[in-house]
Amino acid sequence: MVHPSETASKAPIWAALHDPGVKRALIVGIGIQMLQQFSGINGVMYYTPQILEEAGVEVLLSDLGIGTESASFLISAFTTLLMLPSIAIAMRLMDVSGRRTLLLTTIPVLILSLVVLVLANVLNMGTVPHAVISTICVVLYFCCFVMGYGPIPNILCSEIFPTRVRGLCIAICALVYWICDIIVTYTLPVMLTSIGLAGIFGIYAIVCVISWIFVFLKVPETKGMPLEVITEFFAVGARQAAVDKNE
Template structure:
């Protein structure tokens, strides 16, 4: 007996240019790029510096900790707070839906980043500035892992036809890592050229673009069979082509 996989026709690069596949690949690649450029690595890598600059030592001064030690402690506590948020996200994805969760969590990211910009530019009282910056960083992390963190990878596993799913997911993964490298290695340069407030402002703009992208391009896939999802992209691409021709 011959295994079905041995007789099945493998995907070709030409298949990626089919209207439905091309539309789905645009969504997958686009959301991976926007996820990385929304600033998660920048905020994650520089959390201690951000909090130290905000003066969080004031919040834990009664413990006798230095400013740098207090920043590291709050950074670690923030990371621990992300764990229950991941559990909440696992539940909400099948209740509220992927698209709805993105549309409701992205505005919190935008607000958190804007508040961090204001905290970096406007001089406030040390306690007020430290409190606002700490709350903004915590909210950013928690709402990121509830929405924009896991959902792009989930969507990329759902929106492609079976015959090209492997190669399309590989392209999305490659896009993810290239974007990650770009963000990681350009961040120090950006910090020197535009400063912390400028970097956070750029991240806030990307999050706003991501919200618009999700609103216009990303369908709701909650509870939908994979065949229906891929058919949705094929029909959408066909309608767009018909409208363009007319």
């Protein structure tokens, strides 16, 4: 049975989403979750063995008598192990340099890694250089992703919303995240068939460029900031945008 008091308490929560400051914060939360998914983490993660196989990584481990498939999985496992210290470094840097700074410094490395992967798949540079370059790029991509673009969007979403609507806004951002994850997962095979790995990585690189611009223009630094200051930041930004629109 729903009591009138419960219904009355739910209505203002949804109404609060129309507040200009909340709306602006929600755009940032949704935007960064969408861009994170479309920046290519699932594509690189799912197709790491294939990327390394096509790069000919078996030449790097041929002296050990390891075949192509085993070599690609071995390097994938090694990459995963390297992600662990990267996460530890990120935990330290997040409270030293800040969330925004960490994003602005790691996203360019993602862009560089993806662009080099595109070039490695397009240019004929020889088996050994191709294998070495592709392996380095995959390792760099994963390590920098888990240092910045992996954890920070969720941290930001827990910090930028006012207390009264935080649960609802985080739920909306999580819903967008999983919808985008499903889209990326199910479109990858189609894209792989139509434009190949080079085309996919090119698209991911473009999304990472857009991500950097989005973070630079829209995402505030939240390190050590009280909730009231963050809320006021979005409220002032919304008011300024309204003034600029009316002029």
